Amino acid sequence: MGDPMYIFFTEAVAGDESKYRPGARHALIVYVTGTTSDEAQEKALREVDGAGWIYPRVITCGPVVNEALADRHPIMQQALDGAREAGASMIVYTEEIPHNA
Secondary structure, eight states: OOSOEEEEEEEEEEOTTSSSOTTOEEEEEEEEEOSSHHHHHHHHHHHHHHTTEEEEEEEEEEEOSOTTOTTOOHHHHHHHHHHHHHSEEEEEOSSOBOTTO
């Protein structure tokens, strides 16, 4: 079956190489596979960094307990499937987090 799947709710700042306005803070959801939660977190932070984000902060994380959930939102399911195939996948919330939040 492969390594367990983990989900990370994070926020990070768009760097110059991201597809978003540099300096803007966004919420991110990162799905990754890993043998342990520590390994998965390292992998999630590498995924965020590799996509051009800086100053990532993990807000909460945990194992995905039901990958076959029938009523999962299609975007979430697509990201989960992508992580199952590639080892990691990320969703970026396009609305910026205000600086005073």
